Amino acid sequence: QVQLVESGGGLVQAGGSLRLSCAASGSTFSSNAIAWYRQAPGKQRELVATISSGGSTNYADSVKGRFTISRDNAKNTVYLQMNSLKPEDTANYYCNLGKFYGSIYFGMNYWGEGTLVTVSS
Numbered sequence: 568q569v570q571l572v573e574s575g576g577g578l579v580q581a582g583g584s585l586r587l588s589c590a591a592s593g594s595t596f597s598s599n600a601i602a603w604y605r606q607a608p609g610k611q612r613e614l615v616a617t618i619s620s621g622g623s624t625n626y627a628d629s630v631k632g633r634f635t636i637s638r639d640n641a642k643n644t645v646y647l648q649m650n651s652l653k654p655e656d657t658a659n660y661y662c663n664l665g666k667f668y669g670s671i672y673f674g675m676n677y678w679g680e681g682t683l684v685t686v687s688s
Contacts, residue, residue: 569677576682589662605658
């Protein structure tokens with residue numbers, strides 16, 4: 568059984584930075600792709616960033632150039648470094664384990680509780 572725990576959210580001013588962490592247990596972490604999603608109240612869940620088992624990364628256009636996803640397999644942890652934050656980045660952020668099939672990410676149905684990021688103007 569996969570367990571995921573997100574942390575690192577908080578309140579930050581526009582233009583500031585946060586680093587989110589996702590700690591995984593109960594899985595073969597290094598063999599999986601990992602994704603960060605976010606969901607604002609009343610909005611659809613959005614795929615923010617992915618990192619493959621080999622370390623290749625992809626980003627949503629809305630965060631490209633501002634966010635960086637990385638992983639530390641020794642710690643079974645994935646990170647999302649968020650810089651130049653904007654109010655529209657405000658959301659609950661969730662990590663997810665999955666696989667790539669070609670260029671398409673398919674996530675497994677395992678989620679943590681999420682961590683809330685609030686960006687004030």
